[in-house]
Amino acid sequence: xxxxxxxxxxxxxxxxxxxxxxxxxxxxxxxxxxxxxxxxxxxxxxxxxxxxxxxxxxxxxxxxxxxxxxxxxxxxxxxxxxxxxxxxxxxxxxxxxxxxxxxxxxxxxxxxxxxxxxxxxxxxxxxxxxxxxxxxxxxxxxxxxxxxxxxxxxxxxxxxxxxxxxxxxxxxxxxxxxxxxxxxxxxxxxxxxxxxxxxxxxxxxxxxxxxxxxxxxxxxxxxxxxxxxxxxxxxxxxxxxxxxxxxxxxxxxxxxxxxxxxxxxxxxxxxxxxxxxxxxxxxxxxxxxxxxxxxxxxxxxxxxxxxxxxxxxxxxxxxxxxxxxxxxxxxxxxxxxxxxxxxxxxxxxxxxxxxxxxxxxxxxxxxxxxxxxxxxxxxxxxxxxxxxxxxxxxxxxxxxxxxxxxxxxxxxxxxxxxxxxxxxxxxxxxxxxxxxxxxxxxxxxxxxxxxxxxxxxxxxxxxxxxxx
Amino acid sequence: xxxxxxxxxxxxxxxxxxxxxxxxxxxxxxxxxxxxxxxxxxxxxxxxxxxxxxxxxxxxxxxxxxxxxxx
Numbered sequence: 140x141x142x143x144x145x146x147x148x149x150x151x152x153x154x155x156x157x158x159x160x161x162x163x164x165x166x167x168x169x170x171x172x173x174x175x176x177x178x179x180x181x182x183x184x185x186x187x188x189x190x191x192x193x194x195x196x197x198x199x200x201x202x203x204x205x206x207x208x209x210x211x212x213x214x215x216x217x218x219x220x221x222x223x224x225x226x227x228x229x230x231x232x233x234x235x236x237x238x239x240x241x242x243x244x245x246x247x248x249x250x251x252x253x254x255x256x257x258x259x260x261x262x263x264x265x266x267x268x269x270x271x272x273x274x275x276x277x278x279x280x281x282x283x284x285x286x287x288x289x290x291x292x293x294x295x296x297x298x299x300x301x302x303x304x305x306x307x308x309x310x311x312x313x314x315x316x317x318x319x320x321x322x323x324x325x326x327x328x329x330x331x332x333x334x335x336x337x338x339x340x341x342x343x344x345x346x347x348x349x350x351x352x353x354x355x356x357x358x359x360x361x362x363x364x365x366x367x368x369x370x371x372x373x374x375x376x377x378x379x380x381x382x383x384x385x386x387x388x389x390x391x392x393x394x395x396x397x398x399x400x401x402x403x404x405x406x407x408x409x410x411x412x413x414x415x416x417x418x419x420x421x422x423x424x425x426x427x428x429x430x431x432x433x434x435x436x437x438x439x440x441x442x443x444x445x446x447x448x449x450x451x452x453x454x455x456x457x458x459x460x461x462x463x464x465x466x467x468x469x470x471x472x473x474x475x476x477x478x479x480x481x482x483x484x485x486x487x488x489x490x491x492x493x494x495x496x497x498x499x500x501x502x503x504x505x506x507x508x509x510x511x512x513x514x515x516x517x518x519x520x521x522x523x524x525x526x527x528x529x530x531x532x533x534x535x536x537x538x539x540x541x542x543x544x545x546x547x548x549x550x551x552x553x554x555x556x557x558x559x560x561x562x563x564x565x566x567x568x569x570x571x572x573x574x575x576x577x578x579x580x581x582x583x584x585x586x587x588x589x590x591x592x593x594x595x596x597x598x599x600x601x602x603x604x605x606x607x
Numbered sequence: 608x609x610x611x612x613x614x615x616x617x618x619x620x621x622x623x624x625x626x627x628x629x630x631x632x633x634x635x636x637x638x639x640x641x642x643x644x645x646x647x648x649x650x651x652x653x654x655x656x657x658x659x660x661x662x663x664x665x666x667x668x669x670x671x672x673x674x675x676x677x678x
Contacts, residue, residue, distance in 0.1 A: 379670040447653040495667035556672040
């Protein structure tokens with residue numbers, strides 16, 4: 140097995156190799172660190188690499204005698220730089236927080252370390268998660284592994300680039316409007332946004348409390364399930380943490396599609412979309428139907444003002460968090476974020492509350508749809524990865540800002556809080572990945588992952604990115 | 608409703624805001640040139656459309672969601 144094979148292996152395979160002593164922990168960590176050293180100047184996936192600490196942990200594990208171990212024992216991972224790791228700066232992707240050293244681990248990092256996983260470092264992002272392009276003036280822009288002139292997608296851009304470039308087997312991110320699922324769709328990965336509150340947000344720098352979700356970017360659906368199993372659960376120190384029981388998130392290997400009811404939105408989600416992405420989504424739907432699933436058209440709430448509702452909640456909440464830091468170091472904040480915060484300053488309380496009342500309505504109406512279907516399916520994003528610096532997508536003369544386009548199919552489900560997963564649906568004629576999105580019932584991550592695993596098994600695996 | 612004027616935001620920032628935004632940032636909200644954010648007036652127009660929709664006694668969303676019908 141080559142070093143490249145190791146870096147693109149699923150976690151289950153790495154875990155097997157460790158258990159059979161075919162590879163030591165330090166050999167695996169060394170493989171990834173070497174690859175980060177080689178490709179990070181191109182990928183811009185990592186802001187901080189914890190090479191020394193990672194190697195130290197691996198050597199310590201090598202010295203342990205064999206015994207029953209967690210499947211994550213010795214497995215490397217990385218995390219978006221909004222997520223606290225004790226002793227390491229949480230920069231939020233901004234120079235304004237360059238010296239913001241975390242004093243303790245976030246809940247999810249603590250869980251990962253307890254399971255024996257090894258942190259490789261902190262991933263790049265669109266500063267403060269404000270934006271879906273991942274463009275970052277301080278730390279550079281994380282690029283797409285399939286075409287380095289194109290975006291990885293954001294805001295969890297570095298997390299996506301880390302996995303897509305083979306610099307980490309999996310990474311954690313946050314998703315406020317699609318910031319995990321959109322980069323997953325653009326980068327040929329699996330991106331899981333669990334139900335709101337399923338993963339504790341303690342120790343994660345907030346962008347918008349109402350819409351933020353913690354989630355996972357991985358190479359396979361099973362890997363996403365394994366990581367969710369590790370970090371899901373009630374956290375009494377997070378007031379927003381869900382008390383719902385943690386179920387088995389290992390996808391059922393032969394999940395029976397017979398009786399599965401698949402919802403197809405009657406409007407919006409199949410409009411203004413690249414025809415090849417639409418065709419790939421339809422192929423996925425056909426395969427589900429061939430496997431025994433039944434298809435039903437579903438009516439989701441009107442989407443015309445959904446982005447306005449989302450923005451009206453985002454900016455006042457972001458300002459509320461950043462207000463005290465603005466007093467201290469406003470000049471270090473990025474211009475685009477400051478413009479958004481200024482907007483948040485000028486909205487009225489009535490606007491904010493009206494938007495939040497619409498969110499209640501969206502939740503009620505979407506939850507009602509799940510009385511008739513088990514999952515909803517949409518394309519993951521309406522476009523393949525745009526070029527770095529591209530401002531608009533042209534839809535026959537209608538110009539749509541790139542960030543809005545990338546997240547057009549994902550942002551609504553941040554407002555409703557339903558679990559959603561993006562996974563590859565094929566390779567576009569441009570050589571870039573395309574993705575599909577599945578949305579499930581509240582706390583129904585188990586069945587959602589099983590359906591996703593069936594889609595994954597039915598499809599042709601994407602070729603590895605064309606890297607030297 | 609009258610269209611938004613820069614003077615309105617100037618007064619708001621001077622008398623109510625938590626942070627003293629620059630002249631350029633306020634101007635950008637009224638007449639966007641950077642392309643970073645769409646016009647505040649457009650947003651206000653959308654919000655006015657939303658205001659006219661009857662939400663009855665629907666309360667604002669909190670951070671928690673409820674487990675729905677699991678079938």
